[in-house]
Structures are given as structure tokens and as C-alpha cells.
Amino acid sequence: DAGVTQSPTHLIKTRGQHVTLRCSPISGHKSVSWYQQVLGQGPQFIFQYYEKEERGRGNFPDRFSARQFPNYSSELNVNALLLGDSALYLCASSQKGRPSGANVLTFGAGSRLTVL
């Protein structure tokens, strides 16, 4: 079975540009979460979507936005890129909303964004 797939795997942008990252969850999973992992740090929560509705938002500026499509795939958009947005962006899917022993998050391999 396919796991969580993310695209692109690597990308380079310049300051001020816009980026769109894509995530396809495991089949049957209705929840998608996005995390930002800066080099040397643990992942930080950005968004969670469940059944196409936003169910959680982390402490990120409005330049960050996301959406979930009817097939439960998701996009993360970042506008007006800053150098500090350089990071590994991880997508995770689960069957339901809140992580638990019965609802473990499965992560993709991430999209590594470099902003020059």
C-alpha cells in the first residue's frame, strides 16, 4: 500500500516568491496535518484538516495557508517567502482527527524547501 506521498521532494525559491506543496494521504485517511521542521529542531505544527475542514492552526503567519480537497489530498501554500521559511515540510495523515494510540499519524518523507 502506498504511504503518504509528498511533492516536490526538493525545491529552491527566492525571497518573495510563492510555493505550493502537495500531499496525498494514505487511502482511507481523512485527516491531513502539516508540520515545519527547521534544521536541528523538532517539527512544529502548522495546520490540521479533517473532512476538508480546518481543525487546527499553529502559530504561523497568514502567509501560510492550506486546503484539503474532496479526495482528502492537501496543499500547503506559503506566500512572500522569507529566508526563515527554509525547512523540511512534513505532511502526516491519519484516519481521524486527534492523534492517539488508535489513530497514529503516518508521515511522508517531506518537501525540503530552500529559500535564497
Add this chain to the structure above:
Amino acid sequence: AQKITQTQPGMFVQEKEAVTLDCTYDTSDPSYGLFWYKQPSSGEMIFLIYQGSYDQQNATEGRYSLNFQKARKSANLVISASQLGDSAMYFCAMSPSTGNQFYFGTGTSLTVIP
């Protein structure tokens, strides 16, 4: 406020030996879940083990066990019989009952020496 602390930036262990990775947490939620994930250099976070705050027994999954001390707010990961493939970053994470997100620690880099 929710916080996860991992105080060991790097650890070394001899192959076939056991190793303990430390994790302490802080939360005011009475109900929460504790998770450990492994992150190889490829970047993908791999789920290892889960402990619920009301679970009476310490969780075990194969060579992984979680030493859960609720009063001390600690959830240490024990890896027995270390293998070369265990070399990776290890993250402790918490999910409180009041939210839908993980709070991660800063991770511990484990190196298994042949």
C-alpha cells in the same frame, strides 16, 4: 502550555547493547498521549511506540519499550539489542486531549557503533 524536553542532543551505543533516550514533558491536560518517532536521514518520521496517560502498563513494541513515570512526567524510550539500522534522530511527542496536534521535542541523534 505544552512542552517536550529532550536533553540528550547525541547518544552513542555499542551494537547489541541497550540504550535509553530521555524525554520529559509538561502539560496541564489530564489526558494525553505520548509518542516516539524515528527519523532517518531520508526525512520520513517513523512511528515507534505509544503510551496513553491513563495506561497502567508501560508500552512495549518489539525491541522498543517506554519507561513511563507519570509523577515525574517522563517517558523515556528504551531500545534493546541496538542494531546499526537504529542510527537516526529520535523524537518524543505529546498530543494533549484538548488539541489535534503533536508537540515535539528537539530530538536525540543516536549513533550505533559496530
